[in-house]
Amino acid sequence: MTLDPYKTLGVEKNASPDSIKKAYRNLARKYHPDVNPNDKSAEEKFKELSMAYDILSDPNKKAEYDNLGREAFFERGFNGAGYKPNFDSHSFSFDDIFADFFANDKFNSSSKTGRKNSSFSFGTADGGPFGNFGGFTKKATKGGDRELKLTLSFREAVNGTELTLELDMPEICSNCQGQGMISNGRGVRNCPECRGRGSVVSRQTIKAKVPAGIKDGQKIRLRGKGFPGENGGQPGDLNLIVQVSPDPVFVREGDVDLKLEKSLSLYDALLGGKIEVPTLSGPATLKIPAGTQNGSKFRLKGKGVNSGKKTGDLYVAVKVLLPTSISEEAKELLSQLKELAPVHIDN
Numbered sequence: 401m402t403l404d405p406y407k408t409l410g411v412e413k414n415a416s417p418d419s420i421k422k423a424y425r426n427l428a429r430k431y432h433p434d435v436n437p438n439d440k441s442a443e444e445k446f447k448e449l450s451m452a453y454d455i456l457s458d459p460n461k462k463a464e465y466d467n468l469g470r471e472a473f474f475e476r477g478f479n480g481a482g483y484k485p486n487f488d489s490h491s492f493s494f495d496d497i498f499a500d501f502f503a504n505d506k507f508n509s510s511s512k513t514g515r516k517n518s519s520f521s522f523g524t525a526d527g528g529p530f531g532n533f534g535g536f537t538k539k540a541t542k543g544g545d546r547e548l549k550l551t552l553s554f555r556e557a558v559n560g561t562e563l564t565l566e567l568d569m570p571e572i573c574s575n576c577q578g579q580g581m582i583s584n585g586r587g588v589r590n591c592p593e594c595r596g597r598g599s600v601v602s603r604q605t606i607k608a609k610v611p612a613g614i615k616d617g618q619k620i621r622l623r624g625k626g627f628p629g630e631n632g633g634q635p636g637d638l639n640l641i642v643q644v645s646p647d648p649v650f651v652r653e654g655d656v657d658l659k660l661e662k663s664l665s666l667y668d669a670l671l672g673g674k675i676e677v678p679t680l681s682g683p684a685t686l687k688i689p690a691g692t693q694n695g696s697k698f699r700l701k702g703k704g705v706n707s708g709k710k711t712g713d714l715y716v717a718v719k720v721l722l723p724t725s726i727s728e729e730a731k732e733l734l735s736q737l738k739e740l741a742p743v744h745i746d747n
């Protein structure tokens with residue numbers, strides 16, 4: 401099932417967490433199965449609402465959805481693990497929705513204990529010198545990797561560039577150190593900054609260096625720019641998947657070579673001549689020897705991509721063009737030429 405969570409909840413892309421919550425609350429109240437017994441369509445609607453809210457109320461999922469778009473989000477799945485709604489319309493009651501909207505899921509989750517210790521676990525199976533005393537030590541978990549598509553122009557890919565990206569970055573909530581809860585004099589309660597989720601999303605400016613000669617499909621890995629780790633674990637990486645827009649003239653060949661096709665008149669092919677060909681650094685002159693066949697390739701050394709480590713060549717394939725209208729006089733001359741310069745055909 402794929403849906404547009406914004407449409408489902410009737411909120412704008414830039415809606416605040418509060419207005420998302422309010423929209424969900426209003427709609428959930430209306431469509432909850434308890435209010436609409438035996439109403440299949442209300443039940444379906446309620447499931448959709450819950451799924452939409454599940455995505456938009458989680459900063460990580462929301463950022464992933466916003467970045468990937470609907471198709472890719474549901475197809476590839478949140479955080480690469482496959483998007484599965486983790487609820488069922490009957491698993492929480494009507495009262496649950498309104499009693500404590502943001503239930504203490506951090507406390508109920510089996511992977512979280514009440515202990516707020518973010519030290520690494522050196523636990524060994526036999527409970528050796530660095531064993532898990534009391535089984536409370538939480539395991540430091542590396543954050544998940546994030547993937548984003550990045551479209552580069554042909555020239556940017558060939559020459560390399562430095563990009564400045566504005567991205568919604570999930571990060572550990574500093575108010576609660578990612579625990580999702582804070583304690584005050586009266587006990588433990590959900591962190592108001594992150595609403596108990598342990599992470600917040602902030603707009604960040606990230607610089608990405610694109611090496612010269614990068615190719616379509618290659619990845620740029622930005623270490624530590626993925627999802628935050630848990631319990632002191634390292635953050636994951638951000639992988640930029642490069643898509644290179646095609647160029648109207650040049651085609652990449654191998655790592656650093658380029659190729660292009662250039663038309664040539666029959667007469668230049670027969671008699672030889674000079675033609676102008678484009679290169680990355682501007683037009684160059686290519687000498688065509690007499691008797692050049694259609695499809696012949698010429699190499700312009702060093703006129704390919706310069707990746708810093710390697711410099712490629714430019715291959716020019718010529719396409720011989722014939723005159724499109726031939727006068728009676730020209731026909732006469734061509735017949736004479738046919739006698740004088742016969743073409744040998746082997747096959």
Ligand SMILES: [Zn+2]
Binds near residue numbers: 576593594
């Ligand atoms: Zn927090």
